[in-house]
Amino acid sequence: MDLFLNRLFDALSNGATYALIALSLVMIFKATTLINFAQGEFAMFGAFIVLVLAVEQGLPMWIALLGSMGLSALFAAGFERSLIRPFDPTNHLPLVIITLGAFLAINSIAGIIWRFDPRAFPNLFGSGVAVEIGGATLRWYTVGVMATVAATAILLTLLLNRTKIGLAFRAVSSNLESSELVGVRVGPTLQFGWALAAAVGTLGASVFAADPFRQLEPTIMVRVLIFAVSAAALGGLDSIGGAIIGGILIGCVQSLLVPYTPIPNDLSLAAAVVVLMLVLLFKPSGLFGTPRVERV
Amino acid sequence: MASAPRFQFVAGSSEHSTYRLIGWVSLVVLLVIVAFAYNDTASLTILDNEYSLGLTRITKAIAFILALLGLQVVAGFTGQLSLGQGFFFGTGAYITAYLVQDKPLFGWNYFTSLIVVVPVCFLLGMLFGIPALRIKGLYLALVTLGLAAVFPALVQLQQLQEYTNGAGGKLIDADIVAPSWLPLDGIAGAFQSIPLIGQYFGDGDLSSREEDRIWIFFLMTIVAVVCFKMVSNMIASRPGRAMRAIRDNETSAAVSGIDLSLYKTLSFGVASALGGVGGMVYVAELGIAAPLDFTQLLSILFIVGLIVGGAGTLSGAVVGGLVLAFVPEWASSTESLPGVPERWLQGPTGTLFLGLLLIVLMFVLPGGVIAGVRQLRARFVQIIPQAPGAAAAAVAVDDAASEEIAGDLDDEPSVDVAVDESDETTDTTKVGGEV
Amino acid sequence: MSRVLDVSDLRGGYGPIQVLHGLDFHVDDGEVVVILGANGAGKTTTLRAVSGMIATTGKVELNGEDVSSTNTADIVRKGVAHVPQGRGTLPELSVEDNLRVGAYIRSDSEVDADIDRWYDVYPVLRERKNQRAGSLSGGEQQMLAVSRALMSRPTLLLLDEPSLGLAPLIVQDLFERFAEINKETGTTMLVVEQNAQLALGIADRGYVLESGAILTSGPADELINDDQIRKAYLGV
Numbered sequence: 001m002d003l004f005l006n007r008l009f010d011a012l013s014n015g016a017t018y019a020l021i022a023l024s025l026v027m028i029f030k031a032t033t034l035i036n037f038a039q040g041e042f043a044m045f046g047a048f049i050v051l052v053l054a055v056e057q058g059l060p061m062w063i064a065l066l067g068s069m070g071l072s073a074l075f076a077a078g079f080e081r082s083l084i085r086p087f088d089p090t091n092h093l094p095l096v097i098i099t100l101g102a103f104l105a106i107n108s109i110a111g112i113i114w115r116f117d118p119r120a121f122p123n124l125f126g127s128g129v130a131v132e133i134g135g136a137t138l139r140w141y142t143v144g145v146m147a148t149v150a151a152t153a154i155l156l157t158l159l160l161n162r163t164k165i166g167l168a169f170r171a172v173s174s175n176l177e178s179s180e181l182v183g184v185r186v187g188p189t190l191q192f193g194w195a196l197a198a199a200v201g202t203l204g205a206s207v208f209a210a211d212p213f214r215q216l217e218p219t220i221m222v223r224v225l226i227f228a229v230s231a232a233a234l235g236g237l238d239s240i241g242g243a244i245i246g247g248i249l250i251g252c253v254q255s256l257l258v259p260y261t262p263i264p265n266d267l268s269l270a271a272a273v274v275v276l277m278l279v280l281l282f283k284p285s286g287l288f289g290t291p292r293v294e295r296v
Numbered sequence: 297m298a299s300a301p302r303f304q305f306v307a308g309s310s311e312h313s314t315y316r317l318i319g320w321v322s323l324v325v326l327l328v329i330v331a332f333a334y335n336d337t338a339s340l341t342i343l344d345n346e347y348s349l350g351l352t353r354i355t356k357a358i359a360f361i362l363a364l365l366g367l368q369v370v371a372g373f374t375g376q377l378s379l380g381q382g383f384f385f386g387t388g389a390y391i392t393a394y395l396v397q398d399k400p401l402f403g404w405n406y407f408t409s410l411i412v413v414v415p416v417c418f419l420l421g422m423l424f425g426i427p428a429l430r431i432k433g434l435y436l437a438l439v440t441l442g443l444a445a446v447f448p449a450l451v452q453l454q455q456l457q458e459y460t461n462g463a464g465g466k467l468i469d470a471d472i473v474a475p476s477w478l479p480l481d482g483i484a485g486a487f488q489s490i491p492l493i494g495q496y497f498g499d500g501d502l503s504s505r506e507e508d509r510i511w512i513f514f515l516m517t518i519v520a521v522v523c524f525k526m527v528s529n530m531i532a533s534r535p536g537r538a539m540r541a542i543r544d545n546e547t548s549a550a551v552s553g554i555d556l557s558l559y560k561t562l563s564f565g566v567a568s569a570l571g572g573v574g575g576m577v578y579v580a581e582l583g584i585a586a587p588l589d590f591t592q593l594l595s596i597l598f599i600v601g602l603i604v605g606g607a608g609t610l611s612g613a614v615v616g617g618l619v620l621a622f623v624p625e626w627a628s629s630t631e632s633l634p635g636v637p638e639r640w641l642q643g644p645t646g647t648l649f650l651g652l653l654l655i656v657l658m659f660v661l662p663g664g665v666i667a668g669v670r671q672l673r674a675r676f677v678q679i680i681p682q683a684p685g686a687a688a689a690a691v692a693v694d695d696a697a698s699e700e701i702a703g704d705l706d707d708e709p710s711v712d713v714a715v716d717e718s719d720e721t722t723d724t725t726k727v728g729g730e731v
Numbered sequence: 732m733s734r735v736l737d738v739s740d741l742r743g744g745y746g747p748i749q750v751l752h753g754l755d756f757h758v759d760d761g762e763v764v765v766i767l768g769a770n771g772a773g774k775t776t777t778l779r780a781v782s783g784m785i786a787t788t789g790k791v792e793l794n795g796e797d798v799s800s801t802n803t804a805d806i807v808r809k810g811v812a813h814v815p816q817g818r819g820t821l822p823e824l825s826v827e828d829n830l831r832v833g834a835y836i837r838s839d840s841e842v843d844a845d846i847d848r849w850y851d852v853y854p855v856l857r858e859r860k861n862q863r864a865g866s867l868s869g870g871e872q873q874m875l876a877v878s879r880a881l882m883s884r885p886t887l888l889l890l891d892e893p894s895l896g897l898a899p900l901i902v903q904d905l906f907e908r909f910a911e912i913n914k915e916t917g918t919t920m921l922v923v924e925q926n927a928q929l930a931l932g933i934a935d936r937g938y939v940l941e942s943g944a945i946l947t948s949g950p951a952d953e954l955i956n957d958d959q960i961r962k963a964y965l966g967v
Contacts, residue, residue, distance in 0.1 A: 035434055037441070083655060092434055093377065094658050097603055100379075100596050101658070104651025107593075112643035164835070171821050171832045178819035181782065182883060183807035183836035222592070226445050229438050266449045273442030280431045280439060290823060 005136030007255050013142040013211065014227075015251020016149040020204030021221070021228035022235065022243035023152065027197035030173045030238045031190050034095050038102035039201055040225030045106055046072040046202025047121070047209050047216055048114055054122045061122050065206055069199040076198030080191045089176075110218035118215030127212055145207050152200060153244050160240075165192055173238070204228075223269055227254065230276040236289020245287065250275065315677075327517060328483075330354065347626045351509045352581060354621070358516045359385075359578035361617030364601045365520075365527055365610065366570030371599075372608040373531060374563035375543030376428050380440030381598045383447045384421060384568040386590030388413045388575025390451055393466040393585040394459050406472060406580045407515075413572040421568020425561035432546075444595035448587040465586030472512050472580060516577050523570060528610055530566070539563050543608075593647070600650045603657055606664025615665045623650055733760045735887050735919045736781065736793060743780045743787030750776040752943040753789070758887065758921050763913050765930040765951070766923040767960070768940035774923035775816050777940065778889045781921070782806055782813045794886070808836050812885035816892050818876040822865025826856055829864045829875055833882030842882070849878035852908070870901040877909075881918065890922040894929065902926065906933050931955045939963075 021043060028036050036042075046068050053064035079102070087094050125144025129137045160166035168189045171179040180186055208224060209216040231250040235242025253275060254268040263271055285291040330351070363385045370376050391413050395404040424443060428436050451460045460466055530536050538559045541549035550556050579585050601620045605612025624646025631641055661668050736758040744750035750773045758764045768774045780787045783803045791799045793809050801809070812833075821829050830849060834842045850857035853874040859867060864875060873893055880888055890909070894902040910933040913920055923940075924930035931937055934951040939960060947957070954960050 033434075035438060037437075086659070094662065096377065096434060096437060097599065097658055098655055100599055101651045101654030104593075104596060104600070104647050104654065106651075108644040108646075108648035108651060112640060112645065112648065115643065167828060167832055168835060170824055170828070171835075174821035174823040175819060177784075178815065178821055179832070180784070180803045181807065181813045181815060181819065182833050182879065183804050184832070185804045223445065226442050226592075229442070233435075233438070264453055264455070266453060267446070269442075269449055270446040273439070273446055276442055277427055277431070277439050280435045281427055284431075284435070 002133075002135035004256075005133055005138075007259060008252075009136070009138055009142045011251040011255035012248065013139075013145045013251070014255055015231075015248035016145040017204055017208040017224065017247070018227045018231040018250050019149050019244045019247025020152060020207065021201055021224055022232035022247045023156065023240065024197035024201035024204065025228060025232045026235070026237060026240060026243045027156075027193050027200065029232070031169060031193040032089060034089075034092060035099075035229070036194075036197070037096065037099040037225075038106060039099075039197065040205075040221030040228070041103050041106040041110075042072060042076060042198050043201035043205035044216075044218060044221040045075075045110055046198070047205035047220075048110060048218075050202070050206050051119060051121060051209075051216060061124060064122075065124070065203070068206070069202045072198040072202040073195035076194040077191045080194040081187075084194070085187055085190075107218055107222075114218060116217055116219070118217040121206070121209040121214070121216045123212065124207060124210035141211055144210075148203065148207050149244060149247075152203065153240060156196075156200070156240055159196075165189070169193055226269060226276075227272050230272040230279075233276050233279045234286055236286030238290055239286070239288040242286055242288030327514075347629050351513050353625060354618075355509075355513050355516050355581045356578065357617045357621035358513075358520050359574045359581060359617075360598075360601060360620045361613050362520055362523055362574035362577060363571045363598055364574075364605065364613035364616045364620075365523060366567035366574070367598055367602050368608070368610055368613050369527060369531075369539070369570070370563045370567035371602060372612070373536065373543060374539040374560065375546075376425075376560060376563065377433065377437045378440045378564070378567065379437050379592070379595045379599065380424065380443040381567065381571050382444045382590050382592065382595035383424075383440075384417050384571030385575040385578065385594065385598075386447045386451070386585070387420065387568075388417055388572030389579040389585040389590070390460055390466065390575070391416060391572070392576040392579045393468050396470050397466060397468045398459070405470065406576060407519075410573060410576060413576055414569045417572030418565040418569040421571075422561045422565040424568070425564025428560050428564060429557050441592055441595065444590075444592040447590050451587050451590075460585075460587075463587060465584045465589075467584050468579065471508060471583075472515065473508055478507070478511070512580065516580070519573065519577065523573060524610060527566070527570070531610070535559060535562060597647075597650060600654050603654055603662075604664055606666035609664065609666040612664050612666045619650075619653075623653075734758070734792070734795070735760050735762075736791070736921065737795075738781065738792070739790045741777070741780055741787055741789035741791065743785050743789075744776065745785065750943050751780060751787070754940075754943075754945055756938050756945060756948070758919055760886075761913075761917050761919055762935045763909070763920045763922065763933055765927075765934040765937040766921070766940050767925070767927045767930065767937060767954075768923070769925065769963075772940045773943040774940055775891055776943075778813060778815075778891050778921070778923055781889060782811060807883065810886035811889065812880035812883050812887070813889040814873075814876045814880045814891060814893065816895060818869075818872045820864040820867075820872050820875050820879070822863060824864055825861050826864055826867070826875060827860040829879050830856075830882050833879035836883055845882055845884075849881065852912075853878060869897050870905070873897060873901075873905060877905075877912075881912070881916070886919060888918050888920045890920060892924055893922070894924060894926045902929060906930070909933055927960065928955075 021040060024039055024043070025035060028034060028039070049068040049071055050064050053059045053067055054061050057064075059067065083098050083102070084095060087098070089095075124141075126140045128140055130140045130143050131138040158166075160170055168179065168184045169192060171182070171184055172186055172189045176186060179189075205221055205224075208214065209220060214220075227250050228247070231246035232243050233246070234249055235244070235246030250272055253271050257263075258265060258268045258271050279286055363381055366384070367378065367381045370378050370381075392406060392409045395409040395412060396406060424440070427439060431439055450456070452462050453460075456462075531539070538549070538554045539562075541552070541554055542556060542559060546556065575585075578589075597620055598616075601616025602612070603616075604619050605614065605616035624644075627646030627649050630645065632638060633641060657664065734757050738757065739755050741754040742749060742751050754773075754777060756764075756766070766774055766777060776785065779785050781791055783798065783801055783806045787799065789799065790797060793806070793811065796809070798806055798809060807813075821832065824832065827846065830846045831842065834845065850860070853871075855871055856875060856878065859871070864872065867875060877888075877890070877893070893905055893909075897905070906929050909920065909922070912918060913933070922930055922934065927937075931951045931954055936949065937951050937954045938948040939946040939954070947954075947960070949957070
């Protein structure tokens with residue numbers, strides 16, 4: 001039972017990170033039906049900026065985090081404007097290639113600047129144990145990550161449902177041409193989606209790296225991206241709630257399901273890929289997504 | 297184009313055949329020269345940086361070229377964006393390493409291991425092609441990327457340790473040794489005695505290492521040529537037409553009676569088998585199969601190779617392979633550049649360059665280097681297709697087919713209707729050397 | 732009477748295919764003008780050209796201002812509302828959000844009042860205000876699309892085949908409402924239609940479009956009695 005609880009807590013904290021990255025994938029997918037393969041690298045870079053601001057510049061942790069989220073958003077907005085918008089949005093191949101190029105470039109730039117030695121990431125949520133249930137320990141970190149995901153989901157929902165830019169974003173996601181016909185400026189609205197996604201991604205990578213058992217290094221998000229993609233697909237790729245639940249479920253697959261089956265622990269990533277494949281094969285709209293209609 | 301091309305050929309005419317022959321001959325001559333000039337640790341010095349041109353790099357490039365040839369089949373010609381080619385490259389490498397290192401009693405060497413590598417990779421590829429029947433485009437890219445990401449963990453599994461040697465990688469002791477009857481020394485000597493350029497061919501007798509290098513290079517070149525010939529025949533015949541139809545419009549291909557499931561899984565099978573052959577060449581050159589050589593980074597780099605050369609062109613694979621083999625190496629050899637702090641030249645500068653190159657290409661040359669070369673060449677050479685009736689009799693099958701491919705893929709249909717393989721290959725080799 | 736829309740020598744199409752071959756037409760303030768034409772005559776393309784959704788040459792003047800090279804979002808801000816063919820509602824959004832997004836360019840405080848007003852005109856929309864627009868019937872979607880367009884308080888309303896795919900009774904009702912809206916709000920309307928009888932019934936003037944060129948034009952009551960048009964478009 002204690003072991004189960006410990007594993008459940010692991011599942012929740014891992015799953016929460018996957019949920020945050022999945023959220024950032026979903027923000028862009030919702031609007032453009034595109035997957036940004038560089039999303040994880042954007043996020044990793046953002047986490048390094050947090051590290052620089054907090055450790056090297058000595059800023060308070062939360063200011064550093066918010067500052068880096070803002071910088072990531074600016075960067076992503078510029079990325080959208082200069083590298084994505086010039087292309088036909090309905091032809092995915094060039095856009096996928098661009099994001100793959102960005103993946104390589106950002107990953108290498110981080111490697112050149114910060115090298116590949118792992119670095120300790122500042123503590124975000126206080127250390128130590130929040131609650132002890134029998135032999136199982138619920139760490140403050142896990143509590144913090146869960147709270148962060150919940151807060152992010154609530155804020156995003158409010159932003160999308162209660163603000164004008166949120167309304168425009170939902171309109172563009174639903175029907176691009178009709179949105180233009182009511183005066184929505186499509187380019188800047190999509191740009192807003194990219195910016196928002198990058199900010200959420202940076203938050204995700206930062207809370208992931210903030211686990212006292214982890215350290216930050218340039219390849220930290222490469223695996224996480226695959227888990228997050230599975231999470232997003234499981235949730236339906238265009239659903240915010242779906243991304244969160246998908247993230248938690250993938251966390252459970254990794255930390256709960258795999259340990260109780262003969263699947264070797266090292267293959268938890270493979271398990272996530274299998275989930276991704278099964279979802280796309282048998283229920284491409286995921287648990288909460290909008291069914292897609294293929295046009296000929 | 298502003299002015300008429302300087303040379304004009306009628307497809308199938310004797311002049312055209314001569315033109316093609318000249319292309320092939322210069323290719324062979326070039327290969328021989330490359331082999332003897334660069335067998336040594338030849339290098340080029342620019343701005344105080346030494347850039348290696350060694351033959352081992354070129355053999356490594358052949359490994360990448362084969363994997364890219366496969367990627368051309370599945371992604372370039374069938375339109376299935378696969379980010380999992382590294383998986384099969386790795387599989388080929390590990391199977392070869394296992395057979396050559398652990399089963400020498402049964403007489404396995406690098407080439408006989410292909411008997412196992414090709415069918416295994418082919419079947420694995422077909423197996424992974426099955427999801428592609430329902431998963432399309434972006435989603436297929438996601439799944440295949442996942443596949444590629446899993447590979448390193450897979451070969452490091454406890455249960456496979458005794459076959460793969462886990463994280464340390466599988467070392468192979470066996471080398472490919474040049475047979476003693478080959479007069480390599482004599483040829484080298486002949487090259488060295490040529491006035492003026494002789495100095496570029498080193499001096500004195502070749503060491504046995506150098507002889508082996510030249511031998512491996514030629515063997516692998518033959519493997520590559522055989523693979524190219526088979527793929528170009530396939531592309532030119534019925535399966536190839538079906539694949540291109542699927543790429544251009546899946547639904548209308550299905551409506552016109554093309555068996556989607558057959559040709560999609562077939563293209564995955566062929567691509568994966570070629571990936572496996574590439575893995576064999578890779579491990580034969582390197583002597584070790586290590587898990588971290590086959591991450592999803594490799595698969596993404598293969599996409600760079602695909603795009604740099606030009607998706608949907610076989611010769612694009614050559615350009616892509618050379619770029620993938622040389623750029624990272626040269627980037628890490630660049631230790632000083634005027635105006636750039638040294639710190640910035642250390643680390644994964646090659647990957648950075650390739651990533652930026654990928655982005656820039658999408659803006660300036662989305663058809664890849666081959667499209668650029670074709671546009672350029674169209675200013676000098678024009679091949680006029682014959683009237684259908686006459687052409688049918690005069691033009692060899694593969695000739696006509698490669699023309700069809702070229703016309704099909706060209707960005708500017710008016711530029712050159714016919715591009716044949718022979719000179720294509722020479723062109724790209726030159727371009728590749730300059731990259 | 733001032734010109735709301737003045738189009739001269741309008742040419743345009745999709746990529747290399749030219750659809751419009753030099754159109755001249757105009758719409759005056761407060762008018763309902765109909766453009767009649769068969770399938771493929773270029774009706775939808777004409778409206779898309781006015782909205783700045785395709786590349787064109789020629790001149791499009793809106794209230795005397797040249798908008799030929801203005802982008803769609805800005806043309807909307809100059810008072811044009813466009814109900815596209817197939818209605819173009821936002822299926823994932825609620826009915827109320829659809830109306831709200833119609834007022835996207837407005838920043839005044841009367842948006843809620845306007846929403847209420849259109850709920851009064853089409854009570855069925857009020858009943859379904861929290862439903863997803865995609866779940867509405869065709870007729871309801873058309874009501875929503877028109878209300879949404881009017882939420883921007885346009886000076887010129889472009890309607891692209893509002894009758895398409897709707898039952899005759901519903902179409903009848905829809906066109907009667909158009910006439911009422913035109914009288915009550917003074918909104919100028921440019922309607923393209925295949926259903927000549929209905930459209931001419933509410934229109935002041937009409938144009939007949941064929942193969943991307945204006946074939947004939949005139950007051951609605953003249954066109955409705957024109958033998959050729961009766962044969963071609965009225966089926967009598």
